[in-house]
Amino acid sequence: MKRKITIMMLAAAMLCLLPYSQLEVHAEDFAGNESYYDSICRQSNKDAKTSAMCDRYQVYLSKKKEALRGQVAGIRSSVAQLQGNIDALQTEINKNQNLIDQLEAQIAENEAAILQIQGVIEQLQIDIKQTEADIELRDRQIKDRMVSEQASIGTNAYVEFVMGAKDLIDMVRIVDGISRITENDQDEIEALEADKAKLDQQKKEQERLKSDQEKAKKDNEESKAVAEQAKASQEELKNEYLRQEADLIQQMRSAQSAQQAVQSQIASIQNADLNFTASNGFIVPVQSGYRSAGTWAYPGGGFHAGRDFAASIGTPIYAPIGGVIVYANNPVPTTNGFLGNWVGYPAGGGNTVHMIGTVNGTTYAISFFHMAQESFLVSPGMAVSQGQQIGAVGHTGNSTGPHCHVEVFNLGNMSVQTAVAQFSASGADFAWGCGWNTSSTSCASRGAPCRERPENFFG
Template structure:
């Protein structure tokens, strides 16, 4: 969140105390050459002595805002171009879709052909089984006939059978009987030969059908692969076009949000007053429960603790100066505990801000706030005395109070200080026992920013006094 607002604040945090007058004394190149200088010059009391320069700088910033609007229009034109490209590619998509349909129909036809072949294979295998049984029966008949003829019709027996006839008629009858036996054997043999021939033909047909089925199955696999390839082409083309459109959609949204944010801050900040003193963070009915730098019973304390006289939560907390909310972190119940209240690192619900007083820039941390009590969100412009949250007892807290820390950030401008800020909630000054926080007290390092101020002195507080 910090990086986003940092970019925006660079553009518009310079308009306090500036009047609008048309001038031509300073060119755009002058402001582009040293933008930081003009940000500092036109953000404080010095602006009164440089009305012409600061008015020109205001117009320069307005031109930058107009450039953003031009960029937004260009992005929208590119979106229209991509939409036209999507329409132009519809013809190619239709070709792909038609080819996919043709391939699917072909696959269906081949699969139907395979089913017919499979049915024919089943029928052929049944025929072969019938022929196999018939051949076995005929082979047994032939074997029986051969054995019968071999056992009884040797040459001598044949002669005896023929010439043992009682008369000529009996002879003729015996000869005809032998002929019929021979013809019967020949018929069985011929039937066996035909059965074997049909069996071989069916076997050959079965082999041919199986080969056709394998070829068609291979064809189906290829056609299905081609379908997947075409489907991937269609998917990739659509995804590519939609991705281009989405990128431009995101850019458009980002620029639009930036413009809206800049315009809002421009209107809110151009009339911010230059504060000449600190506003105390609470109105009345509170006391200083813990002073700065040390706890009463020992140990370091880097801020000041302010508590309601009746130990209640909900007391309104005020902005000590005019500036901007830099961060909020909630999610903790209003009442924490001590020493185990570690929600949000012990800070509980907290808010940070930057503000300007007497031409100097400060950061502030307000901790142990009431749950869901933030009145501002990051990026909100605030004036001195605005209500920003409510007192609570969240996090590492033994009772309702506000823990307040103040940091000196420099004498240039909020914009410049914001540029230097890395998003740390103590503004680069560490803590009581980490990050050289103890050495970063302003009274110890000759006010070398960033450093920790003593809020007791800034707000003219006395330990255990009531206000």
């Protein structure tokens, strides 16, 4: 393997020394030598053989582009599958949340019932105490009366007999035969005892109801704990899927970036028009509607790399500065946007434009995402002046509603010509090496190239 590589390297070295006319022999060496072939094919005065070779080079580039497109489509379908899993999990999570809500309502009902029953029991206890006091009172009254009656009869043995009874019932039983207690006394005492027994029975029943409610509450609390546990593991799995999805999207971005590298190699054969008027400041690119999200975070959380201008579809988008368009592609229908729709370049951008220009000697690159397919007024390589309409607001790619997402990059004192060349060489890296997931590359944190807050330039 190593030997083969050495031979290939030698062949490549020799290739550089050969005149163009010999190149067709090595036409299969395009891979890995693109910049070399680009430089040859970019020249305007080519002989017939070189032209034929450049035609084959174009075919090679197209095939490479197709392969990358396939790769991107593959990743896209994996992402769609993951999103299906995430949606299914979300449904389960919602179900569990509903169950938890229901159980919480039931627990609250149990608690209210327990409280209410407790009140009834307390009232019953008061009634029982009152009845006991009534019984005691009657007991004493009857005893006293009997004692005083006995005093008039004058038999001490009977007094001891009555006073020795352990309670009123006992006494009633003992004195019954002696007929010293009236029918009325007996009825009254029996009625009081019956009242007390009834109250005791009611209290027992209420205590049973209370214990039933307490058991139901405990069961509901256990079910709730189970549902919460299930929901927590589903959330965990969902987060894992979201991480996988983020990884795949990252992969897709690089694949698309590679795909775009090929397109830009083709585009870079054209010479960009750098005859634009430099600007003294920025103007607002979308002049109606409202700002729906700012950098670096969405209102609901999550990293947000730019400024969102929410406006109705078709609202004009103007070049905020004079400059040159380095990317302009509108493959997507105007209203195809939805959350997680990764069409367009960069992934999810839908219809996009990227431009480079200067303001007071500093070079800036500016991105416009989610644009309409119609009124798409620019093409790669075209010079634009400040305030010139470049396109219109759409709802394309990873978008929840009509808006234009704008990002601004500070490229420092890099010349526009160098910036255009670097954009092309990077394979159209819209992020200028600043990445997509962090504010650590903001101009507040580091020097150019860095991400600017568009708010600082156009509110």
